[in-house]
Amino acid sequence: MSSESSEAYDAVVIGGGIMGASATYALSKRGLKVAMLERFHPTHRNGSSWGDGRIFRFAYVEPSKVKMAQISGDLYQELERRTRMRVLNRIGQIDMAPIGHKELRGLVDTYDKGGIPYTRMTAAEVNKTFPQLHLTDREEAIYQPDGGVTYADSARTAFFEAARQNGATLLFSTVAKAIHRQPSGGFAVDLAAPDDPSPMRRRRIVCSKVVVTTGGWTNDVLKMVGLCTLPMRVTNEQPMYFMPRDGEDVAAFEEGAMPVFIFRGFEKEYYGIPTVKGGECGVKVAVHQGCHDMMDTPEGRTKQENAQFTADTQKWVRRFFPRLDECRYSAHRCLYQMTADREFIVGCHPECTDVIVATGFCGEGFKFAPWVGEACVQLGFPERMAEAVKVPSEFTLSRFVPSHRTGSEGGGGHVYAQSRL
Ligand SMILES: Cc1cc2nc3c(=O)[nH]c(=O)nc-3n(C[C@H](O)[C@H](O)[C@H](O)COP(=O)(O)OP(=O)(O)OC[C@H]3O[C@@H](n4cnc5c(N)ncnc54)[C@H](O)[C@@H]3O)c2cc1C
Structure with a gap:
């Protein structure tokens, strides 16, 4: 833990779509102290994860994705046993x-x-x-x-429920407004109510690792930390x-x-x-x-x-x-x-390895969400994994070569190449 304060966490997950929900569950399952921040309410319709169903399938040509789907299918079943909620129906x-x-x-x-x-x-x-x-x-x-349908809203709710049971702190209607890298390591995260400039009562939390699962808003968060943004639209x-x-x-x-x-x-x-x-x-x-x-x-x-x-x-x-x-x-x-290359982004940020990013799922990430949660633990706290999860090298952030600097000091570093976008 990076601080003695009661507001100190091992990890803060920013973004409570399906990826943030799954990461929060996976981290809390390992006994880590974790807080999740979500700008909207638990079943909001502003991001990518809402709705009744998503396709679950093994139909990929990449063996690594078939394996990820197999792991995810097993973990969705574990989630069902744990919460008694139906999240996956293998209808073919x-x-x-x-x-x-x-x-x-x-x-x-x-x-x-x-x-x-x-x-x-x-x-x-x-x-x-x-x-x-x-x-x-x-x-x-x-x-x-063995393919079928994942119930999107139910899966997200089930992860929240199971994470809560594990002791995770879930903060809805809460945005990460600023993220400060601490000289001694770790981060201080300033919280705010969305669209509310006034400070909240509980305003700052500190953590050792930040997990960024903010979907289309990811570059806004990376800019807050002063890190390279990613070629993503x-x-x-x-x-x-x-x-x-x-x-x-x-x-x-x-x-x-x-x-x-x-x-x-x-x-x-x-x-x-x-x-x-x-x-x-x-x-x-x-x-x-x-x-x-x-x-x-x-x-x-x-x-x-x-x-x-x-x-x-x-x-x-x-x-x-x-x-x-x-x-x-x-x-x-x-x-x-x-x-830019139509491949997922799951990895540590090359400029600050305590920032773990899972985003850019190109419209096909839902089925893999349980695997993504495991990958976040693997990347941030490998010692907590009983069995290592292999994150494909195609997903690393370092595949994008920094191209040029933009912005001003503290305003968000530079951007990676925007080829193909
Ligand atoms: C129409 C459609 C159909 C799809 N079909 C399939 C399918 O059949 N099979 C499949 O596997 N996948 C499918 N997908 C893809 C899948 O739904 C996405 O890959 C997945 O939902 C991405 O989840 P996410 O958590 O990364 O992003 P999101 O769900 O967008 O979550 C990001 C969250 O971060 C929050 N946030 C942002 N900034 C902040 C901040 N500063 N502070 C706090 N919170 C913040 C947002 O409010 C949001 O809730 C589909 C997607 C769509 C849109």
Whole structure:
């Protein structure tokens, strides 16, 4: 512990989206004294982690990500046992693509090497087994039975609950306003109520390590510490929910009756989730990394529907889901954090290794959140890990070479190369 004060923590986690929730749980599980700061209330809809469902899948060509999904699946189950909340439902997952497409070949290769069960399906077999879908004889599919849906809001709540039981301090409606590196090591973090310039009663806490899980706001936090910012931008995605046509059996579109799905190798990568119990009505359909509303920070986002995205998605629904009514839908906006090389960022900051950063999950991080929590412990407190977690070298912050200096003294160091953004 860096100070004798009762306000001293081993770690302060900044950001209470799914990654911060998971990191707080993982750290507190190891007996560490941890505080988590979240700007909004526990189930707010301003970041990336809110909503009814996220795809959980092993369908990756990188063996490291298959392993991360396996670890995460086990840890989600541990969380369920611990909290008695349902967070993961393995309803199966289907990947569809033009026949012979390299992405499906890549998946088959990874599944074969990893001993992961799957079934190849012709278009006719897909249409018979899952009549909610309609493929043509130019397409084929791979079905994987262990994929499914992670309940987003429930998973976040379950991590908060379990972390609280472990003794973690969770501070909602609280922002990290300033972070000071202490000459003797560690950090002092100034807290404030959001949009409130007046000091809070409980204003400063100190800690040995800072874990930054602030999604699209990460560079604001790094600037506070005076560290290099990262080549990362925010996109404003538009998931949509489509209702079945009149007369269709609504239950046929619910979880359990059909798998989660991904279309690969087409002009855009559409994906979706059947209706989740207690969630939004309709089948979720969205496009992965297809949105070009790029912003430097989430502050510029709009919650308004984008007519072009709507028209494109409706066209897709007409083509592959003829039993859904493309005119009966609801549309939402949600943030992706895109990195310059489309790879995740999980590592210690090269300029200050006591700052651990987990961000830039490019719209596919939710399934890996339990693994990310473990990785944060590994990076900050390796001595607490009974079994080491290997963080892939592709995730390190040092892969981004500092390019030029910007800003003024104390105002936030310099930025890494912004290539491809
Ligand atoms: C439409 C959509 C669909 C997706 N589908 C999938 C999917 O099917 N499968 C999958 O695996 N992943 C999916 N994802 C991606 C996944 O949801 C994200 O990778 C994940 O939620 C990122 O979580 P996070 O904790 O990094 O960020 P966030 O959820 O944005 O959390 C960051 C938090 O930091 C807080 N914060 C910021 N600054 C401060 C501060 N100074 N002080 C205190 N708090 C602060 C914010 O309020 C916020 O709560 C999807 C994402 C979207 C948007």
